[in-house]
Amino acid sequence: MLNRHKSLIARVLAEGTGAAITVKPFVAGGRQGLKMWFDDLDEKHGPIAELKPYGLLTHRVKLTFGLFSSRVIAQIAAAQVEELVVARALVRSVATVSELTISGQALDSWSVTDGSFEVIADYRHQNLVPDSDEAVVITCSEIIVPLMAAMAELIGYDQVENPADSNIPEVEGGLSQATVSRRERNPRSRLLCLRIHGNICKACGLDPARVYGEAGGIIEVHHLEPVSMLEKPRPYDPEIDLVPLCPSCHRAVHTRRPWPLSPSELSSILESLRA
Ligand SMILES: [Zn+2]
Ligand SMILES: [Zn+2]
Structure with a gap:
């Protein structure tokens, strides 16, 4: 069922992060979830976001790193201060709408230093069942897009230049x-x-x-x-x-x-x- 919304979710993710992202629906324990990762890093070599229904009204989103992420983590450790400022502000914006924890680190000073880095965000829906497609699409744009955008900023994905708007003020x-x-x-x-x-x-x-x-x-x-x-x-x-x-x-x-x-x-x- 979620397959219908896969392309919409992938488009919203690409627009918000500036990177191409793979979206893969899965079913576990009879409930449907989604996994997402950066195309060029696949699910082993970079950050992965996983969305699952959690209880009656909530989605739990987990952001972790694949087993072979040491290269990308070294790249993240070399990010500029300005990129870290943008990444932290994006994660802070997620914390305002969900219950968020960052593997034992503070919201204003976290950094990615090794593969044990983990973000968990519980997003509660008011009137939607988390198993509905509509709820999944909302959780993606409210939680996963900004979390993956924070990672994209740290990894340093270049934005695609659009030659049509070359008249920079x-x-x-x-x-x-x-x-x-x-x-x-x-x-x-x-x-x-x-x-x-x-x-x-x-x-x-x-x-x-x-x-x-x-x-x-x-x-x-x-x-x-x-x-x-x-x-x-x-x-x-x-x-x-x-x-x-x-x-x-x-x-x-x-x-x-x-x-x-x-x-x-x-x-x-x-x-x-x-x-
Ligand atoms: Zn301006
Ligand atoms: Zn105006």
């Missing part, structure tokens, strides 16, 4: 244009930004899913201000540095340089024109 000053546009185009940053702020334009309030339905995945991520241009430099924080904007508003805020318009400045302009 220009930013000058302390942070290089490349750094800002990399943050704005990183699928994991985008996922994190949407999980924190919702899928709505912060300047004009456009909710693309309501206007365009299934074709509504058009919200873009905007990096508010080049951090190193701030009077008091502070570390990059994806939770306050990134906001969702619709494509039109995103283009509009970048018409001012080197400092883009803030979303609230653009809102005031929109309001004054409406008046």
Whole structure:
């Protein structure tokens, strides 16, 4: 039965993580579950997420590493601070909707150091039986996509460049244009930004899913201000540095340089024109 939703789940996973992921339904004890892993690492050489019904209303999601993951774990140990910040923020966003434990480590300071690393998230459904396809699809997008995105960020999957949107807004000053546009185009940053702020334009309030339905995945991520241009430099924080904007508003805020318009400045302009 889940086979019908396999391609939908795989698409949501690919969009959120920026990596190709294999989705494999299985049945254990008469109940259906799902296993997922990165295509290029298979189920032995990298992280695996497993989803199973747990009791009457809950899904238990377990993220573990395959037996032969030492190479990818060494790669993860070499991740940049900024990647670790994004990965931890993604896992924190999962902890806000589920009961989450990370193999004896704290939510704000965990790291992957060996193959015993394990994340367990229990996600309780309100009105759905966990054996239903609908519940499985929800658990995937609420829990598994951000967990696998955190792993993808640490492993360092490169985002696929889309030549069609090569007109990167220009930013000058302390942070290089490349750094800002990399943050704005990183699928994991985008996922994190949407999980924190919702899928709505912060300047004009456009909710693309309501206007365009299934074709509504058009919200873009905007990096508010080049951090190193701030009077008091502070570390990059994806939770306050990134906001969702619709494509039109995103283009509009970048018409001012080197400092883009803030979303609230653009809102005031929109309001004054409406008046
Ligand atoms: Zn907008
Ligand atoms: Zn921007």
